[in-house]
Amino acid sequence: MALRGVELFAGGGGLLLGSALAGIQHVAASEWNRWACTTIRENAARDYPLVRGLNVLEGDVRSVDWSQVPGADGVDLVTGGPPCQPFSLGGMARNADDPRDMFPATTSVIEQLRPRAFVIENVKGLTRSTFSDYFEFIKLRLQHPELRSRDGETWVDHFSRLQREHTAVRSDLSYRLVTTLVDAADYGVPQRRHRVFMVGFRSDVDAEWCFPRATxxxxxxxxxxxxxxxxxxxxxxxxxxxxxxxxxxxxxxxxxxxxxxxxxxxxxxxxxxxxxxxxxxxxxxxxxxxxxxxxxxxxxxxxxxxxxxxxxxxxxxxxxxxxxxxxxxxxxxxxxxxxxxxxxYALHGAWTEAMRQIGNAVPVKLAEVVMHSVVEHLEVDSAKKRAADIRQRETARTMVRR
Incomplete structure (x- = not known):
């Protein structure tokens, strides 16, 4: 059975298509830009196989009621490249859920859907020393999506609390995180494109994962x-x-x-x-x-x-x-x-609109490489759990016969 996924901030579909090529069956893709939504829908209407029948949720991801999205319950993967508004400690420490920053929205979806894994992509600039504290804050939020901000809490205060509670937290939802900065050219993409990938596996998933080696x-x-x-x-x-x-x-x-x-x-x-x-x-x-x-x-x-x-x-x-x-x-x-x-795969809109979608996208080939590795580890984990379940049932039957 194919693994099920939800794509956030889908844009023109780079990460979406790469995930589909790796075997992910998407139950929904969320995107606010109407041109990008039309691109996906028009390709689906042309029966392009990687987006065939895809449920495109146009609008703000924060307004989506995931309990009403068919198939979203119990998805295996959440993927996306959230727009972010980095804040320096020297600037205004706005509320931890600043409306310009989509990382809180991303962690909220992860908290609700509780996927077995997530793959989040973002710009290289996030790793600059100027934003080091904010980047560490993001990583802790992704590891502990249930540790939300409190009313009136700034992201700085929230970060301090996350640091204090990180090793002692006893949440039933936590993720082991691997963060890697890569150049797409090293993976067969004809482009020098540096991006950060944040890949998390739920703590109960038996996966010793590392980023795929450059080819x-x-x-x-x-x-x-x-x-x-x-x-x-x-x-x-x-x-x-x-x-x-x-x-x-x-x-x-x-x-x-x-x-x-x-x-x-x-x-x-x-x-x-x-x-x-x-x-x-x-x-x-x-x-x-x-x-x-x-x-x-x-x-x-x-x-x-x-x-x-x-x-x-x-x-x-x-x-x-x-x-x-x-x-x-x-x-x-x-x-x-x-x-x-x-x-x-057709791109909707005039040249500038189409180029905007392309320029914001994850290279499809890079997405496929990353997602294939993640899928492989999730499938191995599923096989181990099935084998353990079979052994447990066989042991139970043996005990009954005795």
Whole structure:
């Protein structure tokens, strides 16, 4: 039986799709942005298998009555990337349930649904020293979701109480937490994208889990480019190759980082007049310009991290730079390739809206790698519990016969 999951802050569906590829059957996905909700719904209407029949809950996650959501009772996994409003100790210590911060909402859902595990993703900035106390606060909240804030309690006071009670708390709901900062390029994503993953297993789950090992490396890419195999694979003439100087040796056994050129292989240039035939969301976006700090992503390196572009048209992170120095914006489909979205998955909305969804997403491939590992450990735990239950019943029958 497939493991059941609930996705929070689903956005355009990066973590959602990766979880589905790992075998999670989602009973619901919560998201407030109407464009993102339409993206998921339209793909479901097109009978795209990873979101087929998905219950999309549009609106504030804090307003969801989970007792009324079919299948939410007893889910195995809660996943999501909550927007967060980090606070420094030197600033205003607002109420622990500040309305701009979605981590309290996340811990509230975990408390209500009591999943066997959760996977929470967030930005690298959360690990900055400026926010170290807030980050530790978040981690303690996730480990002890039942230790809510009290009326009028600031997050600073709540943090102090969590620290005091952390080792002595006798709650029947607690989680063992593993926190890891990763670069998506190290896991087969053609993009330098650093993200924090917080993975928790409920205390009664027998799982000795660690973050999956990296499978790709920069050294392996440089080796292939120096040897020439990278250029030969793409049919690049010798005169057009970028000189690479590196030590030619068998390094770490990892695969090479994937580049922008790798990601876009087989995809035609977007048409100047509109959509390239037979390709979803593949239209030319004009107006790309290079300027200091926004020079685009070199074709033969992993892309820079795509940005959501919440203040109008995204900058140079969302365009590619060719060997001759010219630049152009990624089409929506090209950006989706960079984020490892499947080609059959359509993004709803104009270019800026679609790019916002893509830029906010977890790379699908990275999500699949993480979720596959989590699913594997949950399935092993289930098998152990079934075996123990069978042994217990057999022992009981033996005692009765005696």
């Amino acid at each position: 790709h490396s920069a050294s392996a890419l440089l080796r292939d480019q120096a040897h020439g195999s990278y250029w030969e694979r793409h049919g690049v003439r010798t005169s057009d190759r970028i000189p690479v100087r590196t030590v030619l040796r068998d390094i770490d056994g990892k695969q090479p980082w994937l580049t922008v050129r790798d990601a876009l292989q087989g995809l035609p240039e977007p048409g100047a007049r509109g959509t390239a035939p037979k390709w979803l969301d593949h239209r030319m976006q004009l107006g790309a310009k290079s300027y200091p700090g926004h020079t685009g992503s070199p074709l033969d390196e992993p892309s820079k991290a795509l940005k959501a572009g919440v203040h109008g048209v995204p900058g140079g992170e969302n365009m590619m730079r060719f060997p001759d120095g010219s630049v152009r914006y990624y089409s929506t489909r090209e950006a989706a390739r960079i984020q490892t979205f499947p080609d059959r």
